[in-house]
């Protein structure tokens with residue numbers, strides 16, 4: 152079980168593209184059309200399965216919101232930060 156990160160650790164490690172909201176980190180990605188967002192959500196799901204760490208994925212019109220927290224630990228851990236970095240890398244690919 153990973154350790155919960157301190158507020159300072161979260162501030163230091165959270166990618167600039169993400170926001171912290173309490174016990175979650177979140178980012179909303181914009182897309183040119185709805186199905187590109189749907190496809191992105193699929194890719195996020197595949198990353199989540201590979202990492203065995205699963206975000207909430209909210210598919211909207213031309214946008215996808217990702218929300219991450221470590222449920223078992225009850226807050227934000229390294230696993231959430233790593234997922235944010237992997238998802239950003241996928242989005243930039």
Ligand SMILES: C[C@H](O)[C@H](O)[C@H]1CNC2=NC(N)=NC(=O)C2=N1
Pocket residue numbers: 203204205206219220221222223224
């Ligand atoms: C039993 C538990 O659900 C699993 O160990 C994994 C699955 N994916 C998970 N995803 C997230 N975000 N947090 C977890 O604690 C978590 N636990």
